Amino acid sequence: MMNRPYTETAAVEDIKPICKICRNCELETARFSNSIEHDGKRIEVHELECWLCLECGAQPIFDDQRKRNDERFARARAALL
Ligand SMILES: [Zn+2]
Numbered sequence: 001m002m003n004r005p006y007t008e009t010a011a012v013e014d015i016k017p018i019c020k021i022c023r024n025c026e027l028e029t030a031r032f033s034n035s036i037e038h039d040g041k042r043i044e045v046h047e048l049e050c051w052l053c054l055e056c057g058a059q060p061i062f063d064d065q066r067k068r069n070d071e072r073f074a075r076a077r078a079a080l081l
Pocket residue numbers: 019020021022023024025053054055056057058
């Protein structure tokens with residue numbers, strides 16, 4: 001279950017990529033929450049990173065973000081032990 005992402009209010013200095021879907025809009029960094037099942041328990045993981053296109057609603061996740069998201073999931077699982 002993926003919650004709707006919200007855009008970050010903090011200023012980002014990085015160059016923003018252009019949306020690959022509509023090719024019309026710069027992507028904004030966004031955060032979202034997701035939950036995973038682990039040993040029958042549901043863990044909520046917050047502050048996951050993705051990009052969000054305000055034009056077409058695409059939510060691509062780039063490799064560097066996916067890596068950091070995976071670390072957040074790993075930390076959430078470790079916190080259960
Ligand atoms: Zn788009």
